[in-house]
Amino acid sequence: HAERNNGSHPVVTREVEISRRFRSPVKVTFHETDRGVLERSEGVTLASRWAGGERPWEAIESYMVAPDAKSLDVLVETMNGAHPFSLHFVFAERGGALKYRQGGRIPKRSSGGTGLYPARADRANWSGFYEGAGMIRRDAIDGVVVSANEARQADDGTWLATLAQPAYRYDRIRDQLLARRDHDVESMKAIQLDLTSLQAQRLKNTLLEF
Numbered sequence: 729h730a731e732r733n734n735g736s737h738p739v740v741t742r743e744v745e746i747s748r749r750f751r752s753p754v755k756v757t758f759h760e761t762d763r764g765v766l767e768r769s770e771g772v773t774l775a776s777r778w779a780g781g782e783r784p785w786e787a788i789e790s791y792m793v794a795p796d797a798k799s800l801d802v803l804v805e806t807m808n809g810a811h812p813f814s815l816h817f818v819f820a821e822r823g824g825a826l827k828y829r830q831g832g833r834i835p836k837r838s839s840g841g842t843g844l845y846p847a848r849a850d851r852a853n854w855s856g857f858y859e860g861a862g863m864i865r866r867d868a869i870d871g872v873v874v875s876a877n878e879a880r881q882a883d884d885g886t887w888l889a890t891l892a893q894p895a896y897r898y899d900r901i902r903d904q905l906l907a908r909r910d911h912d913v914e915s916m917k918a919i920q921l922d923l924t925s926l927q928a929q930r931l932k933n934t935l936l937e938f
Contacts, residue, residue: 730761730773737761763854774845779857780812780833787812800827807831808860816875826868828875833859834888844890858882872905874898896926 730737739759746754759766764777786809797803803819804827810817814832835854864880866873879892904919905911 730766739766772845779835780814782811782833783809784812786810800825803827804829804865805861811859811863818873818875824871826871826873827865828868828873829865830863830880830888832863833857834863836886858886858888864888870906871909872902874902874905876901894927896930900924900926 730739739761741757741759743755743757746756748754761775763775765775767774767776790807790809794803794806797806800819800821807817807829810831811833814830814834817829817831819827819829834857836856836858837854862882864882876898877889877893878895878898880888882888900922901919904922908915
């Protein structure tokens with residue numbers, strides 16, 4: 729059994745035989761609880777579980793139905809089932825309308841929890857998931873949508889990213905998008921390959937002193 733702050737939980741043991749080409753098969757033993765496969769390293773046992781591994785058929789249905797969506801609003805709702813992977817979707821209509829929505833299935837962690845080890849026992853529990861309609865969705869701001877792995881908040885104020893990128897990358901992309909209204913393939917390539925760092929610009933005078 730695995731002992732947690734809310735009691736004792738059963739451990740299931742299973743053995744899997746892995747076939748190998750031109751080599752003899754290998755048998756691997758797994759120990760797991762309802763939180764996933766147990767892995768032991770440096771005297772600590774952790775549970776590893778893919779949050780997006782639940783109900784994969786819903787994602788397949790969403791991807792198959794999405795091309796037939798008749799409007800952006802319908803498309804955004806259709807993608808509620810696209811939860812196995814944490815992806816950022818930007819949808820556009822020929823008329824110019826833009827919408828953003830985040831896909832994925834992110835654990836709701838106890839107050840103050842980050843998902844990083846080590847964690848206090850009272851902050852290690854999952855209390856559900858952000859998924860489907862509970863994931864972030866937003867309209868374009870000033871006619872543009874930016875996705876740069878920045879920190880995003882769920883409706884209840886929880887930060888959904890464990891190690892989000894600082895805002896300077898987001899700000900740089902947004903500035904370039906707003907610089908003109910006639911973007912084409914070449915201008916988008918230039919943005920993709922842009923090396924300018926707003927962070928470096930803010931720090932250079934301080935760093936150059938050394």
